[in-house]
Amino acid sequence: MRIEFKSAESRATAPLLRQAPARPRARLGLRRRRSPGERLLEALADLAQGKATVLSHTESAWASVTFAGTRHRVVLEFRGAEGVEAGECFIAFLPEHEFTLPGQLVADAAVVEVDHQLEPPVLRVTTELLLLEEG
Numbered sequence: 001m002r003i004e005f006k007s008a009e010s011r012a013t014a015p016l017l018r019q020a021p022a023r024p025r026a027r028l029g030l031r032r033r034r035s036p037g038e039r040l041l042e043a044l045a046d047l048a049q050g051k052a053t054v055l056s057h058t059e060s061a062w063a064s065v066t067f068a069g070t071r072h073r074v075v076l077e078f079r080g081a082e083g084v085e086a087g088e089c090f091i092a093f094l095p096e097h098e099f100t101l102p103g104q105l106v107a108d109a110a111v112v113e114v115d116h117q118l119e120p121p122v123l124r125v126t127t128e129l130l131l132l133e134e135g
Contacts, residue, residue, distance in 0.1 A: 036104050036131055040072060043099050044127070051086035052076040055124070062130060069107070069132035078123040084116075087123035094127060105132045 034042075037059050045052060055075040062071045078087030091111050099106040106129055113126035 036070065036101060037072060039101050039104070040099075040106075040129065040131065041074070043101065044074060044076065047093060047097055048076060048078070048090045049086040051078055051083040052090070052125075053079070067107075067132050069104070069130060072127075072129045072131065073112075074127050074129070076125045076127070078125070079121070081121050084121045084123045087125055091125060101131065103134050105134050106130070107132045 037057065041054060041057060045054075053076065055077050056073075057075075058073045060071050062069050076087070076090070078084050078090075091114065094109050094111055097106075097109065099109070108128075108130040110128050111125055112128050113124075115124040116122075
């Protein structure tokens, strides 16, 4: 699985998980621990059937009297007829999807904006997700 990022200025792509510079842990063969945001992007890519490109991802701290967590806003782009079809399924299934993120509970997942272009077929989906820390 690979998620690509596209900036507004250039349409250059880069892998989601970049290799960190060699550290003592890496030299010992230990893997870098992925953040909840990275795990969330991987879960969204799976739900998007690998057909989405991440255009942007923002994360901000969130807290209430009883809970703490993070709010995520993710903009995905689906291209081509196959991609748009996967995007439509993504829109339908996201609100009820059961995420499994270690140490995190997805309390809310919503599609907040959809932009559809017919020629060439492109679907942009903006989502907002609230992750709460378990425990």
